[in-house]
Amino acid sequence: xKSLAFLSLLLSVIFTAPGPERLITRSGSISFYSKAPLENxxxxxxxxxxxxxxxxxxxxxxxxxxxxxxxxxxMQEHFNENYLESDKFPKAAFKGRIxxxxxxxxxxxxxxTVSVTGQLSIHGETKTIxxxxxxxxxxGTTAANADFNISLTDYKINIPSLAKDKISNSVKIxxxxxxxxxx
Amino acid sequence: xxxxxxxxxxxxxxxxxxxAQDTSLLDGVEKxxxxxxxxxxxxxSSRVINGHSMEFIGKGVLDFRILHRFGRANVGVSExxxxxxxxxxMGFDYGLGKNLTIGIGRCTFKKEVDGFLKLxxxxxxxxxxxxxxxxxxxxxxxxxxxxDPLHDVTFSSRAGYYYQSIIGRKFSRKFSLxxxxxxxxxxxVEAGDVNDTYAIGIxxxxxxSKRTALVVDYFPVLNRPSSSDTRNxxxxxxxxxxxxxxxxxxxxxxxxxxxxxxxxxTHDSWGKGEVRFGxxxxxxxxxxxxSKMQN
Numbered sequence: 001x002k003s004l005a006f007l008s009l010l011l012s013v014i015f016t017a018p019g020p021e022r023l024i025t026r027s028g029s030i031s032f033y034s035k036a037p038l039e040n041x042x043x044x045x046x047x048x049x050x051x052x053x054x055x056x057x058x059x060x061x062x063x064x065x066x067x068x069x070x071x072x073x074x075m076q077e078h079f080n081e082n083y084l085e086s087d088k089f090p091k092a093a094f095k096g097r098i099x100x101x102x103x104x105x106x107x108x109x110x111x112x113t114v115s116v117t118g119q120l121s122i123h124g125e126t127k128t129i130x131x132x133x134x135x136x137x138x139x140g141t142t143a144a145n146a147d148f149n150i151s152l153t154d155y156k157i158n159i160p161s162l163a164k165d166k167i168s169n170s171v172k173i174x175x176x177x178x179x180x181x182x183x
Numbered sequence: 184x185x186x187x188x189x190x191x192x193x194x195x196x197x198x199x200x201x202x203a204q205d206t207s208l209l210d211g212v213e214k215x216x217x218x219x220x221x222x223x224x225x226x227x228s229s230r231v232i233n234g235h236s237m238e239f240i241g242k243g244v245l246d247f248r249i250l251h252r253f254g255r256a257n258v259g260v261s262e263x264x265x266x267x268x269x270x271x272x273m274g275f276d277y278g279l280g281k282n283l284t285i286g287i288g289r290c291t292f293k294k295e296v297d298g299f300l301k302l303x304x305x306x307x308x309x310x311x312x313x314x315x316x317x318x319x320x321x322x323x324x325x326x327x328x329x330x331d332p333l334h335d336v337t338f339s340s341r342a343g344y345y346y347q348s349i350i351g352r353k354f355s356r357k358f359s360l361x362x363x364x365x366x367x368x369x370x371x372v373e374a375g376d377v378n379d380t381y382a383i384g385i386x387x388x389x390x391x392s393k394r395t396a397l398v399v400d401y402f403p404v405l406n407r408p409s410s411s412d413t414r415n416x417x418x419x420x421x422x423x424x425x426x427x428x429x430x431x432x433x434x435x436x437x438x439x440x441x442x443x444x445x446x447x448x449t450h451d452s453w454g455k456g457e458v459r460f461g462x463x464x465x466x467x468x469x470x471x472x473x474s475k476m477q478n
Contacts, residue, residue, distance in 0.1 A: 049212065053208060058208055059208075060207060060208045062209055062213065064220065072244075073240070073241025073242065073243070073278070080223065081393065087356045162425060
Protein backbone atom coordinates (compact mmCIF):
# COMPACT_ATOMS: atom_id res chain seq x y z
CA UNK A 1 0.00 0.00 0.00
CA LYS A 2 2.73 2.39 1.03
CA SER A 3 4.79 1.73 -2.04
CA LEU A 4 1.72 2.18 -4.23
CA ALA A 5 0.96 5.56 -2.71
CA PHE A 6 4.57 6.50 -3.26
CA LEU A 7 4.37 5.33 -6.85
CA SER A 8 1.28 7.38 -7.54
CA LEU A 9 2.96 10.40 -5.98
CA LEU A 10 6.03 9.82 -8.11
CA LEU A 11 3.94 9.47 -11.24
CA SER A 12 2.03 12.67 -10.62
CA VAL A 13 5.32 14.50 -10.08
CA ILE A 14 6.70 13.17 -13.33
CA PHE A 15 3.60 14.15 -15.23
CA THR A 16 3.58 17.73 -13.98
CA ALA A 17 7.31 18.46 -14.08
CA PRO A 18 8.46 20.72 -16.92
CA GLY A 19 9.60 18.72 -19.89
CA PRO A 20 12.58 19.38 -22.13
CA GLU A 21 10.35 21.30 -24.52
CA ARG A 22 10.04 24.13 -22.00
CA LEU A 23 12.39 27.08 -21.96
CA ILE A 24 12.77 29.15 -18.85
CA THR A 25 14.30 32.42 -17.70
CA ARG A 26 14.32 34.17 -14.36
CA SER A 27 16.06 37.28 -15.59
CA GLY A 28 13.71 38.55 -18.26
CA SER A 29 13.74 42.27 -18.88
CA ILE A 30 10.54 44.30 -18.90
CA SER A 31 10.56 48.05 -19.38
CA PHE A 32 7.90 50.65 -19.84
CA TYR A 33 7.90 54.14 -21.24
CA SER A 34 5.37 56.88 -20.97
CA LYS A 35 5.83 60.24 -22.63
CA ALA A 36 3.94 63.18 -21.19
CA PRO A 37 4.26 66.95 -21.75
CA LEU A 38 5.99 67.57 -18.43
CA GLU A 39 7.78 64.38 -17.62
CA ASN A 40 8.89 61.18 -19.28
CA UNK A 41 8.53 58.11 -17.16
CA UNK A 42 10.51 54.97 -17.66
CA UNK A 43 11.29 51.98 -15.51
CA UNK A 44 12.81 48.58 -15.88
CA UNK A 45 12.81 45.22 -14.19
CA UNK A 46 15.33 42.52 -14.94
CA UNK A 47 13.81 39.81 -12.82
CA UNK A 48 10.83 38.69 -14.86
CA UNK A 49 10.14 34.98 -14.81
CA UNK A 50 9.05 33.37 -18.05
CA UNK A 51 8.40 29.94 -19.49
CA UNK A 52 7.99 29.19 -23.18
CA UNK A 53 6.70 25.85 -24.38
CA UNK A 54 8.33 25.12 -27.74
CA UNK A 55 5.78 22.47 -28.57
CA UNK A 56 2.47 24.12 -27.76
CA UNK A 57 3.57 27.75 -28.21
CA UNK A 58 2.32 28.64 -24.75
CA UNK A 59 4.21 31.57 -23.29
CA UNK A 60 3.89 33.09 -19.86
CA UNK A 61 5.72 35.65 -17.83
CA UNK A 62 5.29 37.28 -14.46
CA UNK A 63 7.08 40.18 -12.84
CA UNK A 64 6.99 41.70 -9.37
CA UNK A 65 5.75 45.28 -9.47
CA UNK A 66 8.23 46.20 -6.74
CA UNK A 67 11.13 45.03 -8.90
CA UNK A 68 10.72 47.97 -11.30
CA UNK A 69 13.38 50.61 -10.75
CA UNK A 70 13.03 54.26 -11.73
CA UNK A 71 15.48 57.09 -11.97
CA UNK A 72 13.64 58.97 -9.26
CA UNK A 73 13.00 57.33 -5.90
CA UNK A 74 9.81 59.33 -5.42
CA MET A 75 8.46 58.18 -8.76
CA GLN A 76 9.11 54.61 -7.73
CA GLU A 77 7.31 55.19 -4.45
CA HIS A 78 4.29 56.72 -6.15
CA PHE A 79 4.25 53.97 -8.76
CA ASN A 80 4.01 51.35 -6.00
CA GLU A 81 1.87 53.24 -3.53
CA ASN A 82 -0.54 55.30 -5.58
CA TYR A 83 -0.81 53.82 -9.03
CA LEU A 84 -0.04 50.09 -9.17
CA GLU A 85 -0.79 49.44 -5.48
CA SER A 86 1.86 46.77 -5.31
CA ASP A 87 0.87 45.70 -1.79
CA LYS A 88 -2.54 44.67 -3.08
CA PHE A 89 -1.45 43.52 -6.53
CA PRO A 90 2.18 42.41 -6.22
CA LYS A 91 2.54 40.92 -9.70
CA ALA A 92 1.86 41.60 -13.33
CA ALA A 93 1.50 38.51 -15.46
CA PHE A 94 0.95 37.45 -19.04
CA LYS A 95 -0.42 34.13 -20.21
CA GLY A 96 -0.71 33.52 -23.93
CA ARG A 97 0.12 31.55 -26.99
CA ILE A 98 2.37 32.05 -29.97
CA UNK A 99 0.57 31.35 -33.25
CA UNK A 100 2.03 28.69 -35.52
CA UNK A 101 4.87 27.76 -33.22
CA UNK A 102 5.39 24.58 -35.23
CA UNK A 103 6.81 26.70 -38.07
CA UNK A 104 9.80 27.53 -35.94
CA UNK A 105 12.78 25.23 -35.90
CA UNK A 106 14.40 25.78 -32.52
CA UNK A 107 17.48 23.87 -33.61
CA UNK A 108 18.39 26.31 -36.34
CA UNK A 109 19.59 29.90 -36.03
CA UNK A 110 17.07 32.39 -37.28
CA UNK A 111 14.73 35.26 -36.58
CA UNK A 112 10.99 34.67 -36.76
CA THR A 113 8.21 37.19 -36.62
CA VAL A 114 5.21 35.75 -34.86
CA SER A 115 1.93 36.85 -33.40
CA VAL A 116 1.17 36.41 -29.69
CA THR A 117 -2.27 36.56 -28.14
CA GLY A 118 -2.99 36.28 -24.46
CA GLN A 119 -4.23 37.70 -21.20
CA LEU A 120 -2.25 40.48 -19.56
CA SER A 121 -3.03 41.04 -15.89
CA ILE A 122 -1.95 44.24 -14.18
CA HIS A 123 -3.39 45.92 -11.10
CA GLY A 124 -5.98 43.18 -10.67
CA GLU A 125 -7.42 43.69 -14.17
CA THR A 126 -7.05 41.27 -17.05
CA LYS A 127 -7.26 42.25 -20.69
CA THR A 128 -6.65 40.35 -23.89
CA ILE A 129 -3.81 41.66 -26.01
CA UNK A 130 -2.41 40.65 -29.37
CA UNK A 131 1.01 41.76 -30.44
CA UNK A 132 3.65 40.93 -33.02
CA UNK A 133 6.80 39.49 -31.50
CA UNK A 134 10.12 38.12 -32.65
CA UNK A 135 11.65 34.82 -31.70
CA UNK A 136 15.40 34.77 -32.23
CA UNK A 137 17.41 31.60 -32.11
CA UNK A 138 21.13 31.98 -32.00
CA UNK A 139 23.64 29.22 -31.26
CA GLY A 140 21.16 27.21 -29.26
CA THR A 141 19.65 29.99 -27.16
CA THR A 142 16.21 31.41 -27.71
CA ALA A 143 15.08 34.97 -27.14
CA ALA A 144 11.60 36.45 -27.37
CA ASN A 145 11.03 40.17 -27.86
CA ALA A 146 7.88 42.22 -28.13
CA ASP A 147 6.68 45.74 -27.58
CA PHE A 148 3.13 46.94 -27.36
CA ASN A 149 1.06 49.75 -25.92
CA ILE A 150 -1.46 49.51 -23.16
CA SER A 151 -3.87 52.08 -21.86
CA LEU A 152 -3.91 52.85 -18.13
CA THR A 153 -7.68 53.17 -18.05
CA ASP A 154 -7.97 49.54 -19.21
CA TYR A 155 -6.23 48.48 -16.04
CA LYS A 156 -8.10 50.92 -13.78
CA ILE A 157 -4.94 52.85 -12.96
CA ASN A 158 -6.34 56.25 -12.11
CA ILE A 159 -4.43 59.44 -12.63
CA PRO A 160 -5.55 62.32 -10.44
CA SER A 161 -6.35 65.51 -12.35
CA LEU A 162 -3.34 67.21 -10.73
CA ALA A 163 -0.97 64.78 -12.42
CA LYS A 164 -2.73 64.62 -15.79
CA ASP A 165 0.02 66.64 -17.52
CA LYS A 166 2.70 64.42 -16.06
CA ILE A 167 1.39 61.01 -16.92
CA SER A 168 0.24 59.82 -20.30
CA ASN A 169 -2.59 57.31 -20.51
CA SER A 170 -0.73 55.28 -23.11
CA VAL A 171 2.25 53.29 -21.90
CA LYS A 172 4.66 51.40 -24.11
CA ILE A 173 5.80 48.07 -22.73
CA UNK A 174 8.97 46.41 -23.98
CA UNK A 175 9.49 42.75 -23.16
CA UNK A 176 12.82 41.08 -23.75
CA UNK A 177 13.17 37.47 -22.65
CA UNK A 178 16.46 35.66 -23.08
CA UNK A 179 15.80 32.01 -22.26
CA UNK A 180 18.37 29.81 -20.60
CA UNK A 181 20.07 27.24 -22.71
CA UNK A 182 18.29 23.94 -22.10
CA UNK A 183 20.42 21.67 -19.99
CA UNK B 184 -7.24 -5.21 -2.17
CA UNK B 185 -9.54 -2.48 -0.98
CA UNK B 186 -6.54 -0.33 -0.22
CA UNK B 187 -5.16 -0.76 -3.68
CA UNK B 188 -8.44 0.35 -5.19
CA UNK B 189 -8.55 3.38 -2.94
CA UNK B 190 -5.02 4.28 -3.89
CA UNK B 191 -5.71 3.93 -7.58
CA UNK B 192 -8.87 5.99 -7.33
CA UNK B 193 -6.96 8.57 -5.34
CA UNK B 194 -4.23 8.71 -7.95
CA UNK B 195 -6.61 9.27 -10.83
CA UNK B 196 -8.62 11.74 -8.81
CA UNK B 197 -5.58 13.85 -8.02
CA UNK B 198 -4.14 13.70 -11.51
CA UNK B 199 -7.47 14.71 -13.04
CA UNK B 200 -7.68 17.47 -10.46
CA UNK B 201 -4.36 18.82 -11.63
CA UNK B 202 -5.59 18.79 -15.20
CA ALA B 203 -8.91 20.35 -14.33
CA GLN B 204 -7.18 23.37 -12.87
CA ASP B 205 -6.26 26.24 -15.11
CA THR B 206 -2.65 25.13 -15.08
CA SER B 207 0.10 27.63 -15.57
CA LEU B 208 3.53 26.99 -16.96
CA LEU B 209 4.89 29.08 -14.12
CA ASP B 210 3.50 26.77 -11.43
CA GLY B 211 6.33 25.12 -9.61
CA VAL B 212 9.04 27.30 -11.10
CA GLU B 213 7.56 30.42 -9.62
CA LYS B 214 7.77 29.31 -6.01
CA UNK B 215 11.51 28.88 -6.19
CA UNK B 216 12.08 32.37 -7.43
CA UNK B 217 9.65 34.22 -5.17
CA UNK B 218 12.05 36.19 -3.02
CA UNK B 219 11.52 37.99 0.23
CA UNK B 220 10.47 41.51 -0.58
CA UNK B 221 11.32 44.66 1.33
CA UNK B 222 8.33 46.24 2.99
CA UNK B 223 8.25 49.88 1.96
CA UNK B 224 6.30 53.05 2.65
CA UNK B 225 5.39 52.46 6.27
CA UNK B 226 5.12 56.22 6.61
CA UNK B 227 4.60 58.93 4.01
CA SER B 228 7.47 61.00 5.26
CA SER B 229 10.85 60.54 6.91
CA ARG B 230 9.30 62.08 10.05
CA VAL B 231 6.22 60.86 11.90
CA ILE B 232 5.58 64.48 12.90
CA ASN B 233 8.46 65.63 15.09
CA GLY B 234 10.33 62.38 15.49
CA HIS B 235 12.09 60.36 12.80
CA SER B 236 10.04 57.69 11.12
CA MET B 237 11.27 54.33 9.83
CA GLU B 238 11.21 55.71 6.28
CA PHE B 239 14.12 57.00 4.22
CA ILE B 240 14.04 59.51 1.39
CA GLY B 241 16.00 57.51 -1.17
CA LYS B 242 19.50 57.65 -2.53
CA GLY B 243 20.51 60.90 -4.20
CA VAL B 244 17.38 62.68 -3.03
CA LEU B 245 17.46 66.10 -1.39
CA ASP B 246 14.54 66.81 0.88
CA PHE B 247 13.95 70.49 1.59
CA ARG B 248 11.89 70.71 4.75
CA ILE B 249 10.09 73.75 6.11
CA LEU B 250 8.46 73.26 9.49
CA HIS B 251 6.18 75.72 11.22
CA ARG B 252 4.77 75.72 14.73
CA PHE B 253 2.34 78.47 15.57
CA GLY B 254 1.40 79.93 18.95
CA ARG B 255 -1.03 78.33 21.41
CA ALA B 256 -4.46 77.97 19.89
CA ASN B 257 -6.21 78.84 23.18
CA VAL B 258 -5.09 82.49 23.08
CA GLY B 259 -8.28 83.30 21.23
CA VAL B 260 -9.28 85.35 18.26
CA SER B 261 -7.24 88.46 19.13
CA GLU B 262 -4.06 86.49 18.44
CA UNK B 263 -5.81 84.62 15.64
CA UNK B 264 -5.63 81.36 17.59
CA UNK B 265 -1.86 81.49 17.71
CA UNK B 266 -1.27 81.99 14.02
CA UNK B 267 0.20 85.45 14.70
CA UNK B 268 3.28 83.84 16.17
CA UNK B 269 5.32 81.32 14.31
CA UNK B 270 8.40 79.33 15.07
CA UNK B 271 10.10 77.55 12.25
CA UNK B 272 12.80 75.13 11.26
CA MET B 273 14.33 75.07 7.83
CA GLY B 274 16.33 72.03 6.96
CA PHE B 275 17.88 69.89 4.30
CA ASP B 276 18.05 66.12 4.37
CA TYR B 277 20.09 64.22 1.82
CA GLY B 278 19.97 60.53 1.02
CA LEU B 279 23.57 59.32 0.94
CA GLY B 280 22.25 55.82 0.36
CA LYS B 281 19.00 53.94 0.26
CA ASN B 282 19.34 53.38 4.00
CA LEU B 283 21.49 56.32 5.05
CA THR B 284 20.39 59.93 5.45
CA ILE B 285 22.23 63.01 6.67
CA GLY B 286 20.42 66.19 7.61
CA ILE B 287 20.95 69.70 8.91
CA GLY B 288 18.55 72.38 10.03
CA ARG B 289 18.09 75.53 11.99
CA CYS B 290 15.24 76.44 14.28
CA THR B 291 14.13 79.90 15.32
CA PHE B 292 13.36 78.43 18.76
CA LYS B 293 16.53 79.22 20.79
CA LYS B 294 18.29 79.81 17.45
CA GLU B 295 19.35 76.22 17.48
CA VAL B 296 21.28 74.50 14.71
CA ASP B 297 21.01 70.74 14.50
CA GLY B 298 22.24 67.86 12.41
CA PHE B 299 21.72 64.12 12.33
CA LEU B 300 22.74 60.87 10.73
CA LYS B 301 20.18 58.11 10.24
CA LEU B 302 20.95 54.54 9.27
CA UNK B 303 18.78 51.49 8.70
CA UNK B 304 20.26 48.31 10.16
CA UNK B 305 17.41 45.88 9.51
CA UNK B 306 14.70 46.00 6.87
CA UNK B 307 11.27 44.51 7.31
CA UNK B 308 10.57 41.89 4.64
CA UNK B 309 7.49 40.01 3.55
CA UNK B 310 7.78 36.38 4.72
CA UNK B 311 10.95 37.42 6.53
CA UNK B 312 12.17 39.85 9.17
CA UNK B 313 9.03 41.15 10.88
CA UNK B 314 10.31 44.67 11.64
CA UNK B 315 12.81 47.35 10.70
CA UNK B 316 15.55 48.67 12.96
CA UNK B 317 16.96 52.14 12.43
CA UNK B 318 19.52 54.10 14.44
CA UNK B 319 19.73 57.87 14.54
CA UNK B 320 22.29 60.10 16.16
CA UNK B 321 22.21 63.87 16.19
CA UNK B 322 23.60 67.01 17.71
CA UNK B 323 22.24 70.46 18.40
CA UNK B 324 23.80 73.77 19.39
CA UNK B 325 22.12 76.97 20.56
CA UNK B 326 23.44 80.00 18.73
CA UNK B 327 21.62 82.81 20.56
CA UNK B 328 23.75 85.63 21.94
CA UNK B 329 24.57 85.37 25.61
CA UNK B 330 23.35 88.51 27.36
CA ASP B 331 24.09 87.36 30.92
CA PRO B 332 27.54 88.66 31.89
CA LEU B 333 27.66 86.38 34.94
CA HIS B 334 27.13 83.24 32.90
CA ASP B 335 29.97 82.02 30.78
CA VAL B 336 28.77 79.99 27.83
CA THR B 337 30.97 77.93 25.59
CA PHE B 338 30.23 75.89 22.50
CA SER B 339 30.21 72.83 24.69
CA SER B 340 27.71 74.22 27.18
CA ARG B 341 25.29 74.98 24.33
CA ALA B 342 25.55 71.56 22.78
CA GLY B 343 23.18 68.61 23.09
CA TYR B 344 23.21 65.14 21.60
CA TYR B 345 20.71 62.42 21.02
CA TYR B 346 20.89 58.72 20.28
CA GLN B 347 17.83 56.93 19.06
CA SER B 348 16.88 53.53 17.79
CA ILE B 349 13.64 52.97 15.93
CA ILE B 350 11.96 49.58 15.88
CA GLY B 351 9.04 49.73 13.52
CA ARG B 352 6.68 47.51 11.65
CA LYS B 353 4.21 48.08 8.86
CA PHE B 354 1.40 45.81 10.04
CA SER B 355 -0.83 46.29 7.05
CA ARG B 356 -1.18 48.54 4.06
CA LYS B 357 -2.84 51.08 6.32
CA PHE B 358 -1.36 50.63 9.74
CA SER B 359 2.25 51.17 10.85
CA LEU B 360 3.65 51.41 14.36
CA UNK B 361 7.10 52.18 15.69
CA UNK B 362 8.83 52.55 19.03
CA UNK B 363 11.85 54.80 19.37
CA UNK B 364 13.83 54.61 22.62
CA UNK B 365 15.83 57.82 22.80
CA UNK B 366 18.51 59.32 25.00
CA UNK B 367 18.95 63.08 24.88
CA UNK B 368 22.07 64.41 26.50
CA UNK B 369 22.44 68.11 27.27
CA UNK B 370 25.83 69.34 28.39
CA UNK B 371 24.41 72.11 30.52
CA VAL B 372 21.07 72.02 32.29
CA GLU B 373 19.37 74.11 34.96
CA ALA B 374 19.79 73.16 38.60
CA GLY B 375 17.61 70.18 39.47
CA ASP B 376 17.32 68.98 35.90
CA VAL B 377 19.09 65.92 34.53
CA ASN B 378 21.70 65.85 31.77
CA ASP B 379 20.45 62.60 30.31
CA THR B 380 16.78 62.36 29.45
CA TYR B 381 15.30 59.00 28.49
CA ALA B 382 12.19 58.81 26.37
CA ILE B 383 10.34 56.22 24.34
CA GLY B 384 8.76 57.59 21.20
CA ILE B 385 5.60 56.00 19.92
CA UNK B 386 4.72 56.79 16.33
CA UNK B 387 1.89 55.45 14.28
CA UNK B 388 0.24 55.96 10.96
CA UNK B 389 -3.22 55.04 9.75
CA UNK B 390 -3.86 55.58 6.07
CA UNK B 391 -7.24 57.03 5.16
CA SER B 392 -6.79 56.96 1.40
CA LYS B 393 -3.94 56.53 -1.07
CA ARG B 394 -2.73 60.05 -0.46
CA THR B 395 -3.86 60.92 3.06
CA ALA B 396 -3.12 59.49 6.49
CA LEU B 397 -3.59 60.15 10.19
CA VAL B 398 -0.44 60.17 12.32
CA VAL B 399 0.34 60.19 16.03
CA ASP B 400 3.69 61.05 17.54
CA TYR B 401 4.10 60.70 21.32
CA PHE B 402 7.31 60.98 23.33
CA PRO B 403 6.83 60.11 27.00
CA VAL B 404 9.87 61.00 29.12
CA LEU B 405 10.87 58.25 31.56
CA ASN B 406 13.05 60.12 34.06
CA ARG B 407 11.62 63.58 34.47
CA PRO B 408 12.69 65.22 37.76
CA SER B 409 9.74 66.14 39.97
CA SER B 410 10.80 69.79 39.93
CA SER B 411 10.57 69.94 36.15
CA ASP B 412 7.69 71.77 34.47
CA THR B 413 8.19 70.04 31.12
CA ARG B 414 5.62 67.72 29.60
CA ASN B 415 5.50 64.83 27.22
CA UNK B 416 5.31 65.86 23.60
CA UNK B 417 2.13 64.69 21.90
CA UNK B 418 1.26 65.50 18.31
CA UNK B 419 -1.69 64.45 16.21
CA UNK B 420 -1.53 65.05 12.50
CA UNK B 421 -2.87 64.57 9.04
CA UNK B 422 -0.57 63.84 6.08
CA UNK B 423 -1.46 64.87 2.55
CA UNK B 424 0.69 63.96 -0.38
CA UNK B 425 0.50 65.85 -3.67
CA UNK B 426 3.08 64.73 -6.19
CA UNK B 427 6.50 65.89 -5.03
CA UNK B 428 5.22 67.44 -1.79
CA UNK B 429 4.12 65.99 1.48
CA UNK B 430 2.13 68.31 3.76
CA UNK B 431 1.88 67.28 7.36
CA UNK B 432 -0.73 69.31 9.24
CA UNK B 433 -0.91 68.76 12.95
CA UNK B 434 -1.70 69.88 16.46
CA UNK B 435 0.99 69.58 19.09
CA UNK B 436 1.96 70.86 22.52
CA UNK B 437 5.59 71.20 21.36
CA UNK B 438 7.29 74.18 19.81
CA UNK B 439 10.63 72.47 19.33
CA UNK B 440 11.41 70.80 16.07
CA UNK B 441 14.50 68.83 16.93
CA UNK B 442 14.88 65.99 19.43
CA UNK B 443 16.55 68.12 22.09
CA UNK B 444 13.79 70.67 21.88
CA UNK B 445 10.64 68.61 21.70
CA UNK B 446 11.70 65.92 24.18
CA UNK B 447 13.27 68.12 26.87
CA UNK B 448 11.79 71.54 26.17
CA THR B 449 8.04 71.06 25.83
CA HIS B 450 6.15 73.10 28.42
CA ASP B 451 2.58 73.21 27.17
CA SER B 452 -0.25 70.95 28.22
CA TRP B 453 -2.96 69.39 26.07
CA GLY B 454 -5.17 69.26 29.17
CA LYS B 455 -5.13 73.04 29.45
CA GLY B 456 -5.78 73.50 25.77
CA GLU B 457 -2.25 74.73 25.16
CA VAL B 458 -2.11 73.22 21.72
CA ARG B 459 -0.45 74.65 18.67
CA PHE B 460 -1.24 74.25 15.03
CA GLY B 461 1.74 73.43 12.85
CA UNK B 462 2.78 72.01 9.56
CA UNK B 463 5.73 70.28 7.97
CA UNK B 464 6.27 70.84 4.31
CA UNK B 465 8.59 68.57 2.44
CA UNK B 466 9.72 68.99 -1.14
CA UNK B 467 12.09 66.47 -2.65
CA UNK B 468 14.53 67.00 -5.49
CA UNK B 469 16.32 64.20 -7.26
CA UNK B 470 19.94 65.29 -7.29
CA UNK B 471 21.55 62.07 -8.41
CA UNK B 472 19.47 59.84 -10.61
CA UNK B 473 19.38 56.21 -9.65
CA SER B 474 21.03 53.88 -12.05
CA LYS B 475 18.39 51.94 -13.89
CA MET B 476 20.66 48.94 -13.93
CA GLN B 477 20.76 48.47 -10.16
CA ASN B 478 18.23 45.64 -10.15
